[in-house]
Amino acid sequence: HGAIVSEFSMEIEPGRQTFPMRNRIISGWSHGVLVVEAGLNSGALITASQALEQGRSVYAVPGHINAPSAMGSNRLIQQGAKLVMDASDVLDDLQILLPETKPSPEAAARPLPSLSEQERCIYDAIEAAETSIDDITDKTQLPSATVSSTLLQLELKRLVKQLPGKYFVKLG
CATH class of the missing domain: 3.40.50.450 (Rossmann fold)
Structure with missing residues (x-):
């Protein structure tokens, strides 16, 4: 239409x-x-x-x-x-x-999909509040290219969201 x-x-x-x-x-x-x-x-x-x-x-x-x-x-x-x-x-x-992005109670209760060891490590490095990519890299001690590509994978799985300034938050 x-x-x-x-x-x-x-x-x-x-x-x-x-x-x-x-x-x-x-x-x-x-x-x-x-x-x-x-x-x-x-x-x-x-x-x-x-x-x-x-x-x-x-x-x-x-x-x-x-x-x-x-x-x-x-x-x-x-x-x-x-x-x-x-x-x-x-x-x-x-x-x-823009509507505020909050996971629904159902999404919050949903178990995380299976993650690789690297994805889990990076996901766990993201705190409850916004976490910068530099802080994630420092916490995980992984190369920045690895952190960036893995964060993209987590975004595609709708587990994290990138905010302005290369900050990340968990969605699920």
């Missing part, structure tokens, strides 16, 4: 002149707008401006200072857009929009 929402009749072909009006609707429905790369004449800057007018957050990924394709996004940052280095920057900012 889906919907088409437009200010234009079905006979109007999409074109350059209609994108700003379409994107105004999209930015109005959004909590924020992320500009990944934009030149100085990019339509993305129009959408970012509309988002600001609508009280939405504007995020931008920085680019090389001499790249024409990054001058618009860099200017947005200079003018106050929130700088984004990775997805956690946006997720942290929109934290109020």
Whole structure:
């Protein structure tokens, strides 16, 4: 199922002149707008401006200072857009929009799946509170590459969750 929402009749072909009006609707429905790369004449800057007018957050990924394709996004940052280095920057900012992650009573009571000795060692090194990857590496005395790859396996098994700043919490 889906919907088409437009200010234009079905006979109007999409074109350059209609994108700003379409994107105004999209930015109005959004909590924020992320500009990944934009030149100085990019339509993305129009959408970012509309988002600001609508009280939405504007995020931008920085680019090389001499790249024409990054001058618009860099200017947005200079003018106050929130700088984004990775997805956690946006997720942290929109934290109020995300439900808190707590295991259900059923999940908390569920036994852990069988873990390798290495997975168990790393899982046990994660404390009740957030634990940094450096603390996990120090506790286990395992190489950092091993800790990183094993934490990924534990994430895939939905046993741990990575938080911003390379911190981890147990989920189950």
